[in-house]
Structures are given as C-alpha cells and as structure tokens.
Amino acid sequence: MNEMKILIRGFGTVGQEVARVLDKKRNVFKDKFGLKFDLVGVEDSKGSALSEDGLNIERLLSTKKKTGSIKEKGDKLGINEINYDLLIECTPTNIKDGEPGLSNILNALKDGNDVITSNKGPLALKWNKLAKTAEKNNAKLKFEATVGGAIPIINLAENSLASNKISSIIGILNGTCNYILTRMAAESLPYEHVLNEAQDLGIAESDPTYDVEGIDTALKMVIIANSILGAEASYQDVDIKGIKEITTESLELAEEKNKTIKLLGKADKEKIEVEPRMVPKDHPLSVGGTLNIATLETDLAGEITVTGKGAGASETASSVISDLIEIWKERN
Amino acid sequence: MNKITRFNLELKDIPGQLVEVLEPFSKYGANIESVVHHREKKTPRGKVPVEIKVRVEEDRLKKITKSLKEKEVEIVEIDEKTEITSFNIILIGHVLHTGIKDTINRIDQTGYAEVVDLSLSMPEIKEKSSAMLRLELEAPEKKNKVLDILNEISEEKDLEVIKEISV
Ligand SMILES: NC(=O)c1ccc[n+]([C@@H]2O[C@H](COP(=O)([O-])OP(=O)(O)OC[C@H]3O[C@@H](n4cnc5c(N)ncnc54)[C@H](OP(=O)(O)O)[C@@H]3O)[C@@H](O)[C@H]2O)c1
Numbered sequence: 057m058n059e060m061k062i063l064i065r066g067f068g069t070v071g072q073e074v075a076r077v078l079d080k081k082r083n084v085f086k087d088k089f090g091l092k093f094d095l096v097g098v099e100d101s102k103g104s105a106l107s108e109d110g111l112n113i114e115r116l117l118s119t120k121k122k123t124g125s126i127k128e129k130g131d132k133l134g135i136n137e138i139n140y141d142l143l144i145e146c147t148p149t150n151i152k153d154g155e156p157g158l159s160n161i162l163n164a165l166k167d168g169n170d171v172i173t174s175n176k177g178p179l180a181l182k183w184n185k186l187a188k189t190a191e192k193n194n195a196k197l198k199f200e201a202t203v204g205g206a207i208p209i210i211n212l213a214e215n216s217l218a219s220n221k222i223s224s225i226i227g228i229l230n231g232t233c234n235y236i237l238t239r240m241a242a243e244s245l246p247y248e249h250v251l252n253e254a255q256d257l258g259i260a261e262s263d264p265t266y267d268v269e270g271i272d273t274a275l276k277m278v279i280i281a282n283s284i285l286g287a288e289a290s291y292q293d294v295d296i297k298g299i300k301e302i303t304t305e306s307l308e309l310a311e312e313k314n315k316t317i318k319l320l321g322k323a324d325k326e327k328i329e330v331e332p333r334m335v336p337k338d339h340p341l342s343v344g345g346t347l348n349i350a351t352l353e354t355d356l357a358g359e360i361t362v363t364g365k366g367a368g369a370s371e372t373a374s375s376v377i378s379d380l381i382e383i384w385k386e387r388n
Numbered sequence: 389m390n391k392i393t394r395f396n397l398e399l400k401d402i403p404g405q406l407v408e409v410l411e412p413f414s415k416y417g418a419n420i421e422s423v424v425h426h427r428e429k430k431t432p433r434g435k436v437p438v439e440i441k442v443r444v445e446e447d448r449l450k451k452i453t454k455s456l457k458e459k460e461v462e463i464v465e466i467d468e469k470t471e472i473t474s475f476n477i478i479l480i481g482h483v484l485h486t487g488i489k490d491t492i493n494r495i496d497q498t499g500y501a502e503v504v505d506l507s508l509s510m511p512e513i514k515e516k517s518s519a520m521l522r523l524e525l526e527a528p529e530k531k532n533k534v535l536d537i538l539n540e541i542s543e544e545k546d547l548e549v550i551k552e553i554s555v
Contacts, residue, residue: 226553301548305509306478306518312507313476313520317550334476334552341553 057387060093060380061139065160066146067100067126070174070201072117073369074144074376079113081377091384097138103127104135136163142383144376145173151271151291154178165189165197170387172379174201174372180275180291183282196386198379199283203276204229204348206371207364211378213284213352220354222284224324227350228341229276231366232260232267233299233319237332238344241307241316247300259346269298270319270330277321277328284352285325297331310334316342392421392469393442393449398435398462409438412455418444435462471528474504475555476520477538481547483508483519491541492521500526501534531555 062078064071075095078085085091094110102125105111120126143164147157158178164171166189173179178186179199190197200210204227213222228234232254239250251268254260266272274294281287299319310316318341320333335342340361343349348366351359365371399405406425413420421441429437444452449466456463479491492503505522525531535551542549 297548301480301516302550303480303511303516303518305511306480306520306550309478309507309509309518309520315476315552317478318553320553332550334478334550336553339553 057141057384058092060091060384060387061096061141062093062144062380063097063099063135063138063140063142063164064095064144064146065099065135065156066148066175067098067120068146068148069369070372070376071098071100071144071146072120073373074146075113076117077370077373077377078380085381089381089384090388091381096140097135098126099135100125100127106135106138108139141169141387142380143169143171144380145171145175145178146376147175149175149177149266149275151177151180151275154181158182161186161197162189165193165195168193168195170196170198170383172198172201172376172383174199174376176202176272176275176279179282180278183279183290184288187282196383198383199279200379201372201375203279204350204362204364204375205231205366205368206374207348207350207362207366208375208378209280209350209352209362210283211382212360212362217352217354217357217360220356222352222354224322224353225277225280225284225350226320226322226341226353227348228318228343229321229348229350229366230267230270230273230319231346231348232264233270233273234344234348234366235259235346236268237299237302237307237317237319240302240304241311242344244304244308246304247302268300270296271298273319273321273330274328277323277330280321280350281323281325281328285323287323287325287328289323289328293328295327295329295331299332302332314338318342391443392471393444394465394467394469395438395440395442395456396464396466397438397440397456398431398464399438401430401434401436405436406438408459409456409461410440412452412459413440413442413444415455416444416448416451418442418448418452437464472525472531472555473528474522474524475531475552476522477552477555478550479519479521479542479547480550481516481542481545483517483547484510486545486547488519491545494537494541495523495534498530498534498537500530501537502526 097106105126105128154177157175236250274296315334318335321330349363351361424439426437502524504524507520510517
C-alpha cells in the first residue's frame with residue numbers, strides 16, 4: 057500500500073480527535089513507520105465531506121466547530137462511491153440493532169476494506185457475522201478502543217500473550233461507575249449526589265443509564281469474551297447488575313473490613329457476569345477514580361494486569377491510531 | 389491452613405503400591421483429606437490413577453514430591469486450591485422489615501453454614517438499610533449451595549446481595 061485512504065464515519069468526540077491526532081502527528085508517523093495517508097471522507101449525522109485527493113483536516117475541524125456539521129454542499133460523490141482502504145467507525149453505540157455502525161462495518165468489510173471501530177454495539181450483537189465477513193474478504197477488523205479506552209487489552213492478549221491460553225478476564229471497565237463508587241466511599245455521599253456531581257464534571261452523561269446499569273461493562277465483556285476467550289456470547293447472555301442500589305452505608309460497612317465495592321465484569325468461557333463486588337482495598341483491582349483495569353488469567357504467564365484511562369477523547373484516539381499503525385505495518 | 393493440594397498420580401498395578409505411595413505423606417506430616425483409587429480407570433499402559441488430597445506446608449510439599457519421584461511414582465499433576473471456609477456478604481434493601489432473623493435462620497438451618505457476625509446500618513426509617521454478614525462454612529464444597537440460598541432469599545425479599553470478589 058503506497059498510501060492509506062481513510063474514511064471516518066461518526067465525527068464526534070472520538071472521530072474528531074482521531075483526525076486531529078493524525079494531522080498533528082502526520083510527520084512523526086511518516087518518519088517512524090513510513091505511514092502515508094489521506095483522509096478521503098468524513099461523515100456525521102447530517103451528511104458528509106468527501107475528496108479523493110484528501111481533505112484538509114484543520115479546515116474540517118474548524119468547520120465542524122463553527123457550523124456543527126462537516127456537510128459540504130454540492131458533493132459530487134456519494135459516500136458509497138468513494139474509494140478507501142480503511143474505515144474508522146465512530147458512530148454512537150446502539151444496543152438494539154447496532155445501526156448505523158453495523159451496516160457501515162459490514163459494507164466496508166464486504167468490499168475488502170479494513171475497519172477500526174470504537175463502537176461497541178455491532179461487535180457485542182453480531183460478533184460471529186463480523187468476524188466471518190472480515191475473514192472471508194481478507195479484511196482486518198480491529199477494535200481495541202471498544203473495550204478499555206486507552207488500555208491495550210485485546211492487543212495484549214493477541215500479540216504479547218500469544219503463546220498463552222487465556223482462561224478468564226476480570227476487571228473494572230467503566231470509568232463513570234468507578235468514579236461514582238470511589239467518591240461515595242471516600243466522602244460518604246449518597247449515589248444521587250455523586251451522580252449529579254459526575255454529570256457536572258462531564259464524567260457521567262446526562263442519561264447515565266448505559267453506564268450505571270452495567271450495560272456498557274457488559275458490552276465490553278462480551279467483546280472480550282468472544283475475541284479473547286473464543287466464547288460465542290451475545291449481550292443478551294450476560295447477567296447484569298448495576299450500581300444504582302449501592303448505599304453509602306454498604307460502603308461504610310465494607311470500609312470497616314478494609315474493603316470497598318467495585319463494579320466488576322467477569323468472563324470465562326462459560327459465563328459472563330457484571331455485578332458489584334466487595335474488593336479488599338489492597339487488592340490489585342482496587343483502583344480509584346475513573347481508572348479502568350483488567351486482569352487476564354493465563355496458563356504460562358500467570359496473572360497479567362493492565363490499568364489506565366478507560367475513556368476520553370485522546371485516550372480513545374490512542375487505541376484507534378495504534379490499531380491503524382498496526383494495520384499499516386501488516387499491509388506493507 | 390486452608391490450602392488444599394491435589395496429587396494426581398499413576399501407580400503400578402501390583403500389591404502394596406498404595407501403602408508405599410502414602411508413606412511420604414505421613415512421614416512429612418501431611419494431613420490427608422481423601423484418597424481416591426481409580427481401579428476402574430486403568431491407563432492404556434495398565435497403571436491405576438490415584439487422586440490424593442492433602443493439607444500440607446509448602447516446604448514439606450517439596451520433600452514429598454521428591455520422595456515420590458524416588459519411588460518412581462508417576463506424577464501427572466499437582467495443583468493447589470485455596471478453599472473458602474468463611475466469607476462476608478452485604479445485603480442492601482429492607483433488611484429488617486423483611487425479617488433479618490428469618491434470613492439468618494435459613495442459613496443456619498442448612499447445618500453446613502452459619503452466620504457468625506452481623507453489622508447493620510440504617511439511615512432512616514423507610515430508607516434502605518445495609519447489613520454485613522459473616523458466614524462460616526462447615527464444608528467448603530457447600531459454598532455454591534449457600535450462595536444459591538442467599539440468592540433465593542434476596543429475590544424473595546428484594547434485597548441486593550454483594551459478594552466478595554474471591555467467592
Ligand atoms: N468518548 C469516549 O471516550 C469513547 C470511548 C470509547 C468508545 N467510544 C465509542 O465511540 C463511539 C463514538 O463516541 P463519541 O464519544 O465520539 O460520540 P459522539 O461525540 O456522540 O459522536 C458520534 C458521532 O456520530 C455521528 N452520527 C450519529 N448518527 C449518525 C449516522 N446515522 N450516520 C453518521 N454519523 C452519525 C454524530 O453526528 P453529529 O456530529 O452530527 O451529531 C457524531 O459525529 C461510540 O460508539 C462510543 O460508545 C467513546
């Protein structure tokens with residue numbers, strides 16, 4: 057591949073940050089990896105901006121900021137006609153039918169194009185179909201950003217731990233829940249109070265349902281179980297409990313025994329569960345704030361634990377672009 | 389000591405073998421929990437699988453293993469498991485209204501689990517309370533049964549159960 061032609065669908069927090077970092081580090085990536093690329097298309101909910109010769113990323117970002125959309129009038133090409141090598145899929149997560157991400161990804165793979173996604177919905181609902189379509193069309197599908205934000209979990213398992221059989225994974229995969237529980241424990245504050253505070257700080261969304269009911273963690277665990285453990289699970293198979301019922305008093309009772317409560321996701325080949333658990337305060341998994349963490353149980357390397365920021369624009373872009381560099385290397 | 393070590397061995401099918409194999413265990417003071425002699429599961433080479441479960445200190449474990457090797461006993465696998473004999477559990481909900489006494493009784497009545505400690509925290513009447521229970525198990529292998537009972541109670545009384553990570 058001489059030059060990678062990139063299409064970004066979904067141009068919000070993640071999509072924009074990916075474009076920004078690609079632009080900013082263009083020369084570094086070229087020197088270090090020989091990576092040459094053009095951003096040939098971008099799409100948001102209102103329309104698209106397309107150019108076979110490559111878009112001006114700086115201008116694109118400022119247009120989006122000023123007008124709220126990148127839609128360009130008089131586009132001669134339709135998004136389905138543009139030629140590209142790599143789709144970066146960053147549309148919103150939808151757990152009902154996975155759309156529009158699912159169709160975006162499937163169409164790209166069917167045409168033999170590689171895909172990187174930060175969108176959990178399609179993978180958690182239709183893993184088999186996506187993995188098979190990628191394989192059949194000799195296309196690559198990478199999704200590190202879907203599970204732990206900045207933390208390399210999928211790549212750790214697939215590359216660094218390739219000689220191992222991984223039997224189970226346990227961890228904290230939702231920064232919003234971890235923040236809420238950490239604050240409730242530290243300040244003896246009730247759930248509602250801390251949730252409001254988290255919303256003011258932009259740590260929790262105005263509709264926090266996905267996070268606090270454990271849905272987000274469950275989606276991530278399904279993706280992990282399927283891709284790392286070879287399970288054939290779907291989101292509907294997960295036993296899910298969230299954190300809404302956790303009281304200040306229960307955290308105080310745990311504290312008396314030098315423990316705390318964390319929302320944990322647990323997966324082995326048979327079972328995936330998401331529920332609050334008591335964790336000793338000196339346990340490796342007992343990280344605070346918005347941090348995420350995961351422990352992989354392996355046959356040769358023992359337990360391997362990784363931790364870091366589970367969300368955020370630049371953290372997520374870090375995973376997306378690392379996947380991109382990996383694809384570039386594999387294709388050259 | 390709540391570490392159980394399981395030895396999977398294969399013995400020659402001749403008289404006196406089992407006694408011979410058990411000798412190092414008693415010599416080094418291992419507490420033998422069970423011995424299962426799988427006569428019916430002879431290997432293709434005519435050996436008899438034996439599973440021995442013991443409680444023993446780490447340093448003695450090495451001596452036993454060495455001695456078994458000297459006796460030319462085939463060691464297929466040795467693994468260790470920490471068994472849980474007691475654990476904490478948090479209940480959240482109307483713990484008192486729904487009869488805390490009944491909850492405890494139903495655990496104690498099993499005969500193999502007992503509530504040995506209880507702390508209760510109630511913010512206000514009508515609000516949800518939280519309770520920390522400490523349970524002791526007579527037999528570690530009954531753990532899942534106890535958890536089933538707890539789940540049953542919590543569903544019936546609409547309580548949230550929070551288990552320890554290790555349970
Ligand atoms: N933010 C994080 O830290 C993070 C971390 C890991 C994974 N993720 C995942 O990454 C994805 C993107 O997250 P985000 O935070 O960037 O979300 P976001 O800010 O809401 O951006 C979503 C983008 O998708 C566009 N979009 C919506 N419907 C569309 C459609 N039908 N066709 C084309 N584009 C459409 C939106 O258009 P408009 O701009 O016109 O509204 C917006 O540009 C989500 O699936 C999320 O779960 C996010």
